[in-house]
Amino acid sequence: MRAARFSRFGGPEVLEIVNLPEPHPGPGQVRIAVRAAGVNPSDWKNRKGLMDQELPQTLGYEAAGIVDELGDGVTDVTVGDPVFGVCAEAAAQAELAVLSVYAPIPPSLDFPAAAALPATIETAVRALDQLGVARGSTLLINGASGSVGSAAVQFAVARGARVIGTAGAANHDYVRSLGAEPVTYGEGLTRSVRALAPKGVDLALDVAGSGILPELIGLAGGAEHVLTVADFAGAQKYAVRFSRGDSGRALHALAEIGELIESGRFEPPAVRAFPLAEIAEAHRVSEEGKWRGKLVLLIG
Known part of the structure; x- marks a missing residue:
């Protein structure tokens, strides 16, 4: 099968499409014929050698496609079902992938839109779970217009929280459409937030890593009320x-997202798709960080 891989660290030029043996599912897993696979910042960080990965290295943790092989004990899907989910290893950017966690693709979504969901919604829900966001909470989200931030806004609103979200002025209408009250990030943020919430907020979530943790701490009344997924040093x-995947994943988000999407309470991120052969360009766009939505590779 064709799969994306790199055998040395470096720029996008080290990426290659190679032929690898077909994987097979273990107990409780399914294999899919991949139609689309997500591209995340962790991909280019791995490629550059920033995350202590061994070589050679395959890529991709999220994919959508058609079930073509079942592992022992799998009874909730059948061969031919369209599903999306999380790859058992970093090997989703390939013609075949084994999913350890999966869910039916919501009827209104195509394969690229479904492949864009797993990492984004898992990160957002994990952060909200760890913060304890619930009905009646007032939550400040720093970076509310990006893929993770916009997902966090919508999940928080669905829980009954009041959400204030930072974004550039050009994205205020978008943030407002998701159910949050937008404020402009940068100088004057504290003043802008207190104009909406004079006593501050209950909780704060940083998904942008823009160096404003002190302001978030002040607005939320203490560091214990703040969580970041983007600023490890801060x-x-x-x-x-600091929330990371190895601290307990919120994989229940995959099973829950379908009802929110079909009821109109969750708008999936905008998708920009590239053929697998153009993976290097997808990495360049991801590394630039200017695309607000999600990048995916089209496969099969």
């Missing part, structure tokens, strides 16, 4: 919780 410096 979290250590200011005693703020």
Whole structure:
């Protein structure tokens, strides 16, 4: 099967499409014929050698496609079902992939839109779970217009929270359409937030990593009410919780997202798709960080 891989660290030029043996599912897993696979910042960080990966390295943690082989004990799907989910290993950007966690693709979504969901919604829900966001909470989200931020806004609103979200002025209408009250990030943020919430907020979530943890701590009344998924150094410096996947994944989000999408309470991120052969260009766009939505590779 064709799969994306790199055998040395470096720029997008080290990426290659190679032929690898077909994978097979273990107990409780399914194999899919991949139609689309997500591209995430962790891909180019791995490629550049920033995450202590061994070589050679395949890529991709999220995919959508058609079930073509079942592992022992799987009874909730059948061969031919369209599903999306999380790859058992970093090997989703291939013609075949084994999913350890999966869910039916919501009827209104195509394969690229479904492949864009797993990492985004898992990160957003994990952060909200760890913060304890619930009905009646007032939550400040720093970076509300990006893929993870916009997902966090919508999940928080669905829980009954009031959400204030930072974004550039050009994205205020978008953030507002998701159910949040937008404020402009940068100088004057504290003043802008207090104009909406004079007593501050209950909780704050940083998904942008833009160096404003001190302001979030002040607005939320203490570091214990703040969580970041993007500023590891700042979290250590200011005693703020840092959430990462190995601290307990919120994989229940995959099973829950379909009902929210079909009821009109969740708008999936905008998708920009590239053929597998153009994976290097997808990495360049991801590394630039200018695309607000999600990048995916089209396969099969």
